[in-house]
Amino acid sequence: MGVKNLWDILESCKKTLPLHHLQNKRVCVDLSCWMVQLHCVNKSHCAMKDKLYLKGLFHRLRALIALNCRLIFVTDGSIPAIKLSTYRRRLNPGNEATLDDTNPQKVASVRRNMGSEFSSMIKEAKVLSMALGIPCLDGIEEAEAQCALLNSESLCDGCFTSDSDAFLFGARTVYRDICLGEGGYVVCYEMDDIERELGFGRNSLITLAVLLGSDYSHGVRGFGPESACQIVKSIGDSAILQRIASEGFSISKKAMGAKKQGRNFAGLEKDSNGNNCNLQRDNQFLQVIDAYLKPKCHSADSDAVHRVLALYPFRRSQLHQICAQYFGWPSEKTDEYILPKIGERDLRRFANLRSTSSGLGVHHALNEMPVKCPMSGIIKQRKQQGRDYFEVSWEDMDGLKQSTVPADLVQSACPERILEFELRRAQEKKPNSRRSRPKKVETRADIKEIDQKLQELLLEIERNNTPTYNAITLGGSMLEETGASTKSESNSGRCEERNNGESSSSNFYSTASSDFTTEIIDLTSPAPPMRAIGVSRCQDTKCINVIELSESENDVSPEHTVKARELRLFISSIRDEIY
Numbered sequence: 001m002g003v004k005n006l007w008d009i010l011e012s013c014k015k016t017l018p019l020h021h022l023q024n025k026r027v028c029v030d031l032s033c034w035m036v037q038l039h040c041v042n043k044s045h046c047a048m049k050d051k052l053y054l055k056g057l058f059h060r061l062r063a064l065i066a067l068n069c070r071l072i073f074v075t076d077g078s079i080p081a082i083k084l085s086t087y088r089r090r091l092n093p094g095n096e097a098t099l100d101d102t103n104p105q106k107v108a109s110v111r112r113n114m115g116s117e118f119s120s121m122i123k124e125a126k127v128l129s130m131a132l133g134i135p136c137l138d139g140i141e142e143a144e145a146q147c148a149l150l151n152s153e154s155l156c157d158g159c160f161t162s163d164s165d166a167f168l169f170g171a172r173t174v175y176r177d178i179c180l181g182e183g184g185y186v187v188c189y190e191m192d193d194i195e196r197e198l199g200f201g202r203n204s205l206i207t208l209a210v211l212l213g214s215d216y217s218h219g220v221r222g223f224g225p226e227s228a229c230q231i232v233k234s235i236g237d238s239a240i241l242q243r244i245a246s247e248g249f250s251i252s253k254k255a256m257g258a259k260k261q262g263r264n265f266a267g268l269e270k271d272s273n274g275n276n277c278n279l280q281r282d283n284q285f286l287q288v289i290d291a292y293l294k295p296k297c298h299s300a301d302s303d304a305v306h307r308v309l310a311l312y313p314f315r316r317s318q319l320h321q322i323c324a325q326y327f328g329w330p331s332e333k334t335d336e337y338i339l340p341k342i343g344e345r346d347l348r349r350f351a352n353l354r355s356t357s358s359g360l361g362v363h364h365a366l367n368e369m370p371v372k373c374p375m376s377g378i379i380k381q382r383k384q385q386g387r388d389y390f391e392v393s394w395e396d397m398d399g400l401k402q403s404t405v406p407a408d409l410v411q412s413a414c415p416e417r418i419l420e421f422e423l424r425r426a427q428e429k430k431p432n433s434r435r436s437r438p439k440k441v442e443t444r445a446d447i448k449e450i451d452q453k454l455q456e457l458l459l460e461i462e463r464n465n466t467p468t469y470n471a472i473t474l475g476g477s478m479l480e481e482t483g484a485s486t487k488s489e490s491n492s493g494r495c496e497e498r499n500n501g502e503s504s505s506s507n508f509y510s511t512a513s514s515d516f517t518t519e520i521i522d523l524t525s526p527a528p529p530m531r532a533i534g535v536s537r538c539q540d541t542k543c544i545n546v547i548e549l550s551e552s553e554n555d556v557s558p559e560h561t562v563k564a565r566e567l568r569l570f571i572s573s574i575r576d577e578i579y
Contacts, residue, residue, distance in 0.1 A: 002144075002164030003205070004213040005225045007176070010164070013193040014176075019063070019184035024352060026070040027175065028147035030161035031136070034060075035121050037162070037177075051326050054124055058323075058337075061132055063180050066341040068348035072156065072308050073129050073136040074143045075122060079110045082216045082291050124326065131319040132338075135308040137298065145169040145295035153300040155309065158188070165214055167191060168205050168292040182385055201237035206292050207244065208232060216288045244285055314342055316399070340403035343394050346374045347405060351413035366416045372396070373414050378421035381407075392417075454571050461563065 038053040038060075064071060079087050112119065126136045139146040147159035148169035158173035159166060166174050167189075177187040194200050200208075211228040213219025223231075235243055298304045319338065323329040350373055357364060366373060376395035379402060383389065388407035394400050410418060 002162075002166070002214060003168065003209040004219060006164040006167075006205070006208065006212070009208070009225055009229065010189055010194060010198070013189055013197055015188045015190070015193070016185050017188050019178070019180070019186060020067065021186060021188075022064060022069040023067040024069070024348065025157040026072070026155075028072045028074055028150050028156045028159040030143045030147055030159065030163065030166075031073045031075050031122060031125060032118075032143055033162045034160065035118070035125060039121065051124070053121060054128065054326055057125055058128060058327075060178065060180060061129070061134065062338055062341045063184070065132065065338075066344040068345045068352075071129075071134045072150070073126065073134060074146045075126070075136060075138050076112065076143045077139040077141045077296075079112060080141050080216075080291065080296070081110075082287055084110065086215045128319075128322055128326075130312070131315045131322050133312040133314045135310070135312055137304060137308045140296045140298060142169070142295060142297075144171075146297045147171065149295070149297045149300065150305070155300060155305065163215075165209065165292070167194070168202065168209055168214075169295055170202060199233060199237070203241045204232045204237045206289055207240045209292070210244065210285050210288050214288070216291050217284060241289060244289065335399045339397070339400040343374060343397055343400055343403055344405050344409070346397075347409060347413050350374060351409060354413065366414055373417075375405075375410070375414060375417060378410070378417050381421075390418075390421075450574070454574075458564075458567060461567070 034057065035053060038056040041052070041056065061071070129136055137146065144159070144161045144163045144166045147156075147161060148166045148171035150156045151159050151172055152170035158175055159171055160175045160178070162176055164174075172191045174189045175186045176189065179185050191202075194205075208228050210217060211220050211223045211231065212225065232240060316335075320331045320334055323334040324331070350369075350371060353371055354364075354369065364370075372395070374394055374397060376393045379391040379393055381388070382391055382404055384404065389404045390407050390410050391402060391404050392410065393402045
């Protein structure tokens with residue numbers, strides 16, 4: 001519990017931080033608080049049988065391992081003598097404390113019942129944590145006091161506990177709660193914020209514990225959060241404990257002022273035996289103050305603390321046995337859960353090493369680092385929950401071939417791997433683009449062949465739909481009978497027409513030669529106007545007209561005109577696409 005109503009008083013200093021805030025930090029954990037939280041989620045018999053609290057702890061640990069958050073579990077030791085009355089109120093009277101605690105000075109601390117159900121849960125958690133490489137420190141008395149000492153000595157970056165009296169023991173950063181999953185976060189309180197926004201230091205918080213009540217005292221009747229805070233602020237953090245030590249319980253009456261003096265404190269003056277309650281309460285105040293200022297803990301330079309500050313290896317085979325025993329998982333399922341997180345943790349450690357060396361002015365290439373990069377390469381790029389990830393392959397990691405890691409982590413650890421991946425992907429794309437280009441490319445020979453076929457098609461249409469072609473053919477046969485002289489004249493006449501530009505591109509309906517079928521007709525040019533075409537033979541100054549065609553004598557049918565126009569447009573569109 002800690003101090004009564006203290007979390008409410010500190011509400012304005014609460015911060016909700018993303019889970020990523022714990023990256024690369026060392027944090028102490030009050031293991032009892034975590035186990036109580038996880039056990040409260042499911043209190044049924046099934047939850048105890050299936051060990052859901054232990055599964056929850058496992059998943060919480062693997063999420064923090066991936067962030068390279070180094071944890072130190074701290075467990076409770078003996079029950080402080082000053083806390084016995086509170087402990088008895090929480091549990092049924094009997095087993096653990098049988099001595100009279102009316103005078104805490106005469107009562108020593110009492111060992112906890114290590115055979116209880118809760119103690120068994122703590123043992124299971126410690127076994128699981130050791131397999132994951134997480135050390136555990138057994139406290140002398142209060143676990144939160146030991147966590148606070150490590151934090152105040154800068155041996156860790158914060159402590160996880162739900163007991164608000166961690167600040168009274170000297171903690172600077174307290175993480176009260178943690179939430180995993182998408183949008184995971186931690187609830188954080190910092191002593192710097194409390195001092196700046198509320199004006200409460202450690203001495204002020206101890207005084208609030210004396211007035212409001214805590215694990216070590218019942219508090220003073222008649223004081224609530226507002227009145228207690230007013231007294232503390234009126235005296236100040238630096239002098240509040242000295243005033244309590246010198247004036248005792250009377251300080252509460254004096255600080256309340258004239259209006260507050262009207263309260264009935266008579267019940268606090270004498271007990272049923274006629275003893276002076278004020279004197280007893282003054283002694284209790286001093287005991288509470290002393291318990292918070294001088295808790296029984298392992299010192300910062302003790303061997304026990306040095307042991308837990310060392311790095312411990314991940315024990316894969318031992319974890320297989322524990323998960324098979326507690327959860328019934330095969331080794332493959334355990335590896336699927338934990339090995340990707342171990343790989344991500346190792347990559348973060350490698351990134352920290354490169355960052356530290358760069359900060360010292362030592363810049364090593366990837367293959368020149370004293371520690372080998374655990375990641376061998378990037379397989380593909382992925383997106384998970386709106387964030388960029390890489391699917392990577394691992395090197396020298398037994399049981400883990402590939403997994404996904406955040407893209408920003410790869411960028412900080414080994415940007416060379418990203419460059420290799422992008423170059424490889426660019427080279428794989430080049431052959432594909434070359435294969436697609438020839439689809440639109442055709443040779444000039446193919447274009448000429450298509451053009452020749454379209455011209456032949458047009459000639460076939462002309463033969464079938466107009467009498468003009470028959471007349472032209474007839475004229476051609478008559479010209480053949482007249483001899484080579486007429487042939488030369490008609491050829492020279494046709495050449496003259498081409499020079500004049502009348503039919504230079506179309507060669508339209510040339511009828512004066514026997515090589516009529518070898519002429520090429522350009523169908524993209526507009527049709528020339530119909531004109532009279534004369535074919536004659538001169539013999540002895542006497543000309544004989546063979547054919548005389550005119551627009552009036554042999555009109556072109558409307559259907560032919562429409563079809564010819566459509567065909568010319570079609571051929572023109574084809575040529576535009578080809579060229």
